[in-house]
Amino acid sequence: MAEDLFIGRKRELESLSSLLGKQSASLVVLKGRRRIGKSRLIEEFAKGKRFLKFAGIPIATSTTAQSERDLFAQQMEQQLGLKNIPTEDWGSLFSLLAKHTQKGRIVLLFDEISWMGSKDPLFLGKLKNAWDLEFKKNPQLLFVLCGSVSIWIEKNIISSTAFFGRISLFLQLDPLPLDACHQFLLSRKFHHSPYEGFQVLSVTGGIPWYLEHIQSGYSANDNIVNLCFRKEGILFNEFDRIFNDLFETRGSIYRSIVETLAEGALEFKALCKALKYPESGTMSEYLEDLILSGFITRDYTWSLKSHRPGKFSHFRLSDNYIRFYLKIIAPSRDRILRAPFIGKITESLPGWNTLMGFQFENLILANRKAIWKKLGIRSEDIVADNPYFQKKSKTKNGCQIDYLIQTRYNTLFACEIKFSKNILQIEVVKEMKQKLEAFILPKRFSCWPVLVHINGVSEALEDSGYFSSIIDFTPLLTEAQE
Numbered sequence: 001m002a003e004d005l006f007i008g009r010k011r012e013l014e015s016l017s018s019l020l021g022k023q024s025a026s027l028v029v030l031k032g033r034r035r036i037g038k039s040r041l042i043e044e045f046a047k048g049k050r051f052l053k054f055a056g057i058p059i060a061t062s063t064t065a066q067s068e069r070d071l072f073a074q075q076m077e078q079q080l081g082l083k084n085i086p087t088e089d090w091g092s093l094f095s096l097l098a099k100h101t102q103k104g105r106i107v108l109l110f111d112e113i114s115w116m117g118s119k120d121p122l123f124l125g126k127l128k129n130a131w132d133l134e135f136k137k138n139p140q141l142l143f144v145l146c147g148s149v150s151i152w153i154e155k156n157i158i159s160s161t162a163f164f165g166r167i168s169l170f171l172q173l174d175p176l177p178l179d180a181c182h183q184f185l186l187s188r189k190f191h192h193s194p195y196e197g198f199q200v201l202s203v204t205g206g207i208p209w210y211l212e213h214i215q216s217g218y219s220a221n222d223n224i225v226n227l228c229f230r231k232e233g234i235l236f237n238e239f240d241r242i243f244n245d246l247f248e249t250r251g252s253i254y255r256s257i258v259e260t261l262a263e264g265a266l267e268f269k270a271l272c273k274a275l276k277y278p279e280s281g282t283m284s285e286y287l288e289d290l291i292l293s294g295f296i297t298r299d300y301t302w303s304l305k306s307h308r309p310g311k312f313s314h315f316r317l318s319d320n321y322i323r324f325y326l327k328i329i330a331p332s333r334d335r336i337l338r339a340p341f342i343g344k345i346t347e348s349l350p351g352w353n354t355l356m357g358f359q360f361e362n363l364i365l366a367n368r369k370a371i372w373k374k375l376g377i378r379s380e381d382i383v384a385d386n387p388y389f390q391k392k393s394k395t396k397n398g399c400q401i402d403y404l405i406q407t408r409y410n411t412l413f414a415c416e417i418k419f420s421k422n423i424l425q426i427e428v429v430k431e432m433k434q435k436l437e438a439f440i441l442p443k444r445f446s447c448w449p450v451l452v453h454i455n456g457v458s459e460a461l462e463d464s465g466y467f468s469s470i471i472d473f474t475p476l477l478t479e480a481q482e
Contacts, residue, residue: 008180032173035209056115098134175206189216196220202359205320229341
């Protein structure tokens with residue numbers, strides 16, 4: 001990607017810029033999935049300002065607290081023009097850095113801070129003391145603590161009493177919205193049809209670093225083959241890097257969880273049963289770790305009458321790359337290692353259309369603001385929205401609505417998110433009617449069926465007039481959500 005090219009993240013840049021008006025130093029915590037563009041965001045924000053960046057070493061058996069300090073000192077020497085910096089203690093290193101950041105507008109970034117401090121139990125205490133006693137003396141300092149290991153950051157910084165009251169801003173980076181992804185692809189000179197754009201996003205899920213590797217002059221199919229189905233492709237081995245970097249020795253249980261959820265969303269009991277794992281606080285902890293890491297989402301149902309979240313929830317694999325790897329790349333791994341993949345991936349791989357249905361639903365749920373805009377719903381009028389699950393009982397049938405929006409006017413919008421590589425036919429109406437017939441609608445509520453599609457609808461379906469709105473994926477790619 002060109003050095004001066006930066007797309008999206010307007011809200012995040014505005015939040016960071018708002019800190020510049022303060023009359024005191026600011027401590028910022030930035031977290032998000034690996035490859036989401038955290039350090040790139042800070043580099044963009046820091047343009048025109050003095051910028052110092054320090055990064056930790058990825059955790060490995062050979063990594064020690066001393067090797068982390070040695071690298072930190074080397075980075076200080078390179079950026080500050082110093083020599084022979086003592087590296088025996090983090091406190092001394094922080095004091096020296098603070099001494100050189102006492103004047104003027106400075107953006108200071110500690111990137112992958114969990115790697116930097118994980119080998120020394122005193123690291124965070126010394127960092128906290130250095131902030132209190134030295135760094136914050138510069139009222140124009142903006143100090144960013146950044147990392148991909150959201151679990152570590154949540155437990156050791158955000159939820160830590162040591163940093164309570166000291167953090168000026170928390171930022172969680174999510175995948176780019178559809179319109180920004182579209183701009184990103186155009187910036188790569190990847191001129192594509194809406195369906196090709198969807199194919200790319202079904203693999204990359206709006207992760208900027210993945211999108212950077214899309215090449216012009218190639219079709220969506222060819223780009224996906226090059227990235228995923230060749231042993232040198234950057235997405236061929238990405239899954240192992242993610243789990244090794246983030247979860248270390250616990251990688252196997254986290255992998256088992258996402259492999260199970262790749263088949264579809266599950267409630268807690270069903271997930272534990274599928275994994276043959278006890279229904280325990282430990283499993284809840286693992287699931288929370290994956291949620292914090294941005295790989296899975298917990299979708300709660302709610303009471304339509306009170307708007308309060310219910311006890312019933314499903315865990316959903318919401319990271320498109322992870323599911324694509326597990327369902328498509330991993331089963332072909334040995335074949336790919338023997339010889340490069342050749343051919344049309346959409347035609348040659350089993351389970352492709354089912355997978356695309358999951359990926360399409362994830363993209364729509366991650367970009368639900370675009371659906372609100374199409375339906376003319378103001379965010380302040382929404383009291384609840386999520387995938388909705390009605391459990392079967394003696395008095396009612398079970399049903400599942402892909403995405404349900406409830407407004408404060410007791411109006412419900414039941415969205416059917418339907419992927420098809422061909423034009424949708426009238427049968428979709430029958431499917432939706434069956435769902436809504438089972439759906440228990442409280443008195444004085446109205447429910448409007450909505451269809452979200454990607455490759456067009458038949459005249460018969462459109463003329464049926466059943467759906468109150470039929471939303472095409474195509475304009476969602478270009479229309480801003482903000």
